[in-house]
Amino acid sequence: MADAPTLPRGRATPDLMAFLRRYAALAALIVLLVFNVLVTPHFLSLQTLNVNLTQVATIVIVSVGMTLVIATGGIDLSVGSLMAIAGALAPLIFLSPFGVAHPALGDALAFVVPIAAAGLLGAFNGWFITRFRVQPIVGTLVMFIAGRGVAQVLTNGNLQVFHNPTFQFIGLGRVFGAPFQVIVMLALVAAAAWTMRRTLFGRQILAVGGNDRAARLAGVPVDRVKRGVYAISGLCAGIAGLVVIAINSSSDANLVGLGMELDAIAAVAVGGTAFTGGQANVVGSLIGALLIQLLRYTLLANGVPDAAALIVKGAIIAGAVWSQQRGRSA
Amino acid sequence: MPSPSPLLVMRDIDKRFQGVHALAKASLEVQPGEVMALVGQNGAGKSTLIKVLTGAYSRDDGSITFAGQPIAFASPMEAQRGGVSTIYQEINLVPFRSVAENIFLGRERRRYGLLDWPRMNAEAAEILRRFAITVDVRKPLMDFSTAIQQMVAIARAVSFQAQLVIMDEPTSSLDEREVEVLFDVMRQLRAEGVAVIFISHRLDELYQVCDRVTVMRDGRTVMTRRMDEVDKLSLVAAMLGRDVEAVRSRETAFAAATGRAGGDVLSVEGLKVGRRVRDVGIEVRSGQIVGLAGLLGSGRTETARAVFGADPADAGAIRLMGRAVAPQEPADAIALGVGYCSEDRKADGIIPDMSVRENLTLAILPRLVALGVVDETRQRAIVETFMKRLAIKASGPEQKIRELSGGNQQKVLLARWLCADPKLLILDEPTRGIDVGAKAEIQALIRELADQGLGVLMISSELEEIVEGADRVYVLSDGRTVADLPHAQATASAIMAAMAHAGGASENADG
Numbered sequence: 001m002a003d004a005p006t007l008p009r010g011r012a013t014p015d016l017m018a019f020l021r022r023y024a025a026l027a028a029l030i031v032l033l034v035f036n037v038l039v040t041p042h043f044l045s046l047q048t049l050n051v052n053l054t055q056v057a058t059i060v061i062v063s064v065g066m067t068l069v070i071a072t073g074g075i076d077l078s079v080g081s082l083m084a085i086a087g088a089l090a091p092l093i094f095l096s097p098f099g100v101a102h103p104a105l106g107d108a109l110a111f112v113v114p115i116a117a118a119g120l121l122g123a124f125n126g127w128f129i130t131r132f133r134v135q136p137i138v139g140t141l142v143m144f145i146a147g148r149g150v151a152q153v154l155t156n157g158n159l160q161v162f163h164n165p166t167f168q169f170i171g172l173g174r175v176f177g178a179p180f181q182v183i184v185m186l187a188l189v190a191a192a193a194w195t196m197r198r199t200l201f202g203r204q205i206l207a208v209g210g211n212d213r214a215a216r217l218a219g220v221p222v223d224r225v226k227r228g229v230y231a232i233s234g235l236c237a238g239i240a241g242l243v244v245i246a247i248n249s250s251s252d253a254n255l256v257g258l259g260m261e262l263d264a265i266a267a268v269a270v271g272g273t274a275f276t277g278g279q280a281n282v283v284g285s286l287i288g289a290l291l292i293q294l295l296r297y298t299l300l301a302n303g304v305p306d307a308a309a310l311i312v313k314g315a316i317i318a319g320a321v322w323s324q325q326r327g328r329s330a
Numbered sequence: 331m332p333s334p335s336p337l338l339v340m341r342d343i344d345k346r347f348q349g350v351h352a353l354a355k356a357s358l359e360v361q362p363g364e365v366m367a368l369v370g371q372n373g374a375g376k377s378t379l380i381k382v383l384t385g386a387y388s389r390d391d392g393s394i395t396f397a398g399q400p401i402a403f404a405s406p407m408e409a410q411r412g413g414v415s416t417i418y419q420e421i422n423l424v425p426f427r428s429v430a431e432n433i434f435l436g437r438e439r440r441r442y443g444l445l446d447w448p449r450m451n452a453e454a455a456e457i458l459r460r461f462a463i464t465v466d467v468r469k470p471l472m473d474f475s476t477a478i479q480q481m482v483a484i485a486r487a488v489s490f491q492a493q494l495v496i497m498d499e500p501t502s503s504l505d506e507r508e509v510e511v512l513f514d515v516m517r518q519l520r521a522e523g524v525a526v527i528f529i530s531h532r533l534d535e536l537y538q539v540c541d542r543v544t545v546m547r548d549g550r551t552v553m554t555r556r557m558d559e560v561d562k563l564s565l566v567a568a569m570l571g572r573d574v575e576a577v578r579s580r581e582t583a584f585a586a587a588t589g590r591a592g593g594d595v596l597s598v599e600g601l602k603v604g605r606r607v608r609d610v611g612i613e614v615r616s617g618q619i620v621g622l623a624g625l626l627g628s629g630r631t632e633t634a635r636a637v638f639g640a641d642p643a644d645a646g647a648i649r650l651m652g653r654a655v656a657p658q659e660p661a662d663a664i665a666l667g668v669g670y671c672s673e674d675r676k677a678d679g680i681i682p683d684m685s686v687r688e689n690l691t692l693a694i695l696p697r698l699v700a701l702g703v704v705d706e707t708r709q710r711a712i713v714e715t716f717m718k719r720l721a722i723k724a725s726g727p728e729q730k731i732r733e734l735s736g737g738n739q740q741k742v743l744l745a746r747w748l749c750a751d752p753k754l755l756i757l758d759e760p761t762r763g764i765d766v767g768a769k770a771e772i773q774a775l776i777r778e779l780a781d782q783g784l785g786v787l788m789i790s791s792e793l794e795e796i797v798e799g800a801d802r803v804y805v806l807s808d809g810r811t812v813a814d815l816p817h818a819q820a821t822a823s824a825i826m827a828a829m830a831h832a833g834g835a836s837e838n839a840d841g
Binding site: 213214 | 638640659660661664665670672677678679680681682683684688692693695696699702703704706746
């Protein structure tokens with residue numbers, strides 16, 4: 001008797017809210033695109049597209065790993081610092097006497113070693129969090145602080161300037177006219193979305209985030225899954241770090257990846273992945289990052305200062321979280 | 331002995347949650363300076379009754395008189411000011427502050443507008459001395475044992491001029507010596523005319539310290555007696571709702587066993603886990619349903635979790651499928667062919683936002699994988715098979731499990747293990763909170779599976795389920811195996827007798 005009136009409402013509302021939550025960011029993105037086509041001069045050009053995609057690529061790459069971490073109910077604050085470490089390591093390798101003497105091998109190592117190092121440090125985050133039952137926000141805070149220190153120690157705090165077209169292909173190269181890092185970005189998004197949908201690892205991530213006690217009792221290796229997502233987040237940060245220094249032709253340990261953790265978290269939030277864990281909307285994170293980027297571009301292109309853009313960015317995140325909570329309480 | 335005027339009279343208390351009666355005409359009467367035991371099974375309504383008294387819940391009907399006045403406390407704070415203090419299992423004091431500060435929290439002694447530390451420390455020490463406890467009251471509370479912390483909570487309650495102190499399972503985290511200290515404090519309170527309501531599941535303790543006992547069942551008060559007029563067996567019978575003499579038969583859907591018991595799938599000897607499991611020995615053969623009976627807190631679930639590797643054992647021998655093992659993780663036990671349906675479906679069973687399909691195949695997912703990719707065709711086929719076989723009612727395999735009824739959720743969780751083709755299935759309260767129809771289906775299924783050779787270890791608080799379903803029954807009490815009964819001897823009265831007469835205590839022990 002008490003169930004009767006609540007049942008139909010209980011059925012209909014979550015569906016509608018889930019629909020809105022899922023597509024709100026996409027709808028906002030489309031509205032913004034239409035607005036720009038009508039208002040912003042020279043918006044419909046390949047150059048505008050490339051500028052925006054190039055700027056957003058690193059955020060998206062990092063937010064792919066961040067989405068998986070958040071899907072387990074965790075968070076990774078260390079991504080910016082890991083970018084700085086990767087960015088510091090690469091020039092050290094290809095500018096070293098060995099790298100100069102063997103350019104091919106040096107450039108190859110300059111890709112592999114920094115990314116692997118960032119992945120290992122990410123794995124360390126996961127080990128630290130699972131071994132000592134530390135809250136992820138505290139566990140990764142350690143690496144957030146120490147990691148940037150490591151990057152500065154590696155370079156003695158010096159700016160490393162370089163010109164290395166082979167290495168810099170990752171940030172400046174083009175494939176069929178498309179910036180290479182945009183292709184990397186799309187490949188990572190596709191791979192992560194597929195992993196979440198189809199693989200054992202992906203399903204176990206969602207089970208751990210959905211109810212880790214139940215997952216453990218069903219034989220899911222909860223700690224191993226958590227270590228895995230932090231390692232992946234580290235790898236993504238490593239790739240993003242290389243893209244950033246390749247674009248800049250220089251590596252500054254103080255600046256590479258600064259504030260990136262918050263941009264990535266914002267993209268995930270706007271993209272509709274719940275911070276309680278148990279869901280991963282990788283494509284949503286891509287859309288979230290694109291939305292934030294395009295919003296900033298729109299404001300700048302129409303003469304609104306960057307400071308004001310920050311306020312709008314905050315408002316967008318607040319709106320995304322609000323719509324999520326509406327969906328949850330229903 | 332007749333008392334002039336009771337301190338507390340709760341009469342005909344009704345409390346409903348969403349139309350369901352949590353309390354139905356429950357009553358409770360406590361005399362000044364008396365220790366009253368309040369007992370009952372899980373869900374009997376003890377906590378609800380206490381919460382109605384202290385104002386944590388409002389009552390739907392009934393009257394409460396305290397010290398001659400009709401009362402309706404709006405909050406536990408108000409109840410405390412009115413002379414009713416509650417001490418919870420989890421002590422809610424401030425661990426970083428000193429003992430004295432905790433006792434005077436919220437009504438600090440002042441002098442010239444400043445805190446009067448010497449006076450507070452002296453008064454705190456004085457209050458504790460009444461209970462024969464001498465500690466440095468300036469040290470932070472967290473430096474002391476749980477027992478001392480509890481004494482501090484009691485001292486705080488008493489210093490509020492409490493006339494009634496409610497203790498909700500205060501002994502569950504104490505060792506034996508600490509329990510003795512607590513009992514001395516309770517006797518001291520009684521001597522000073524303070525009444526105590528004592529909630530505990532350990533029957534021996536009730537006889538040691540309580541004057542009278544009130545038994546609750548299904549939201550009603552079913553018995554109030556003087557402790558020395560009631561033996562343990564009648565107490566257990568009152569809690570479980572069974573007439574000691576007559577037990578109705580055929581209440582469950584368990585048929586008689588037709589299969590033959592095969593080899594050992596599980597044997598446990600001298601198992602010890604934390605404080606809850608002290609010395610448990612059980613044996614399960616294939617094709618057998620073994621019942622694990624015991625009162626709340628007797629260590630049944632803890633035993634099951636140790637066998638499954640969820641909480642590794644501290645000592646003892648576990649043999650699974652004939653191999654000596656020490657499972658450290660559920661995955662270890664699962665690899666050996668064990669499945670475990672936990673007692674708390676919501677917290678330990680379902681992944682609420684995942685579909686029926688994903689929940690059902692969670693445990694066998696690693697076996698449905700080629701090169702890390704889930705074979706969805708096989709997964710769907712398995713889900714379809716088991717949804718049909720267990721008659722799981724859902725709009726389809728993609729419906730989220732949290733939208734299913736309790737009975738259907740339980741079927742999905744059963745299927746989660748059945749599709750893994752286990753040799754031993756541990757079921758912890760498999761039919762709790764499930765409607766009658768689904769309950770019968772699940773019981774029939776358990777028997778069918780056992781007849782096909784599965785070994786089943788079934789924990790149940792429902793005596794009928796144990797009596798009619800189990801081919802062999804172990805009774806646990808206070809973390810020990812106290813009886814091992816074959817089906818023919820496992821009558822309700824034998825099981826209750828084993829629960830009641832545990833620990834070698836005499837039948838009519840008096841307080």
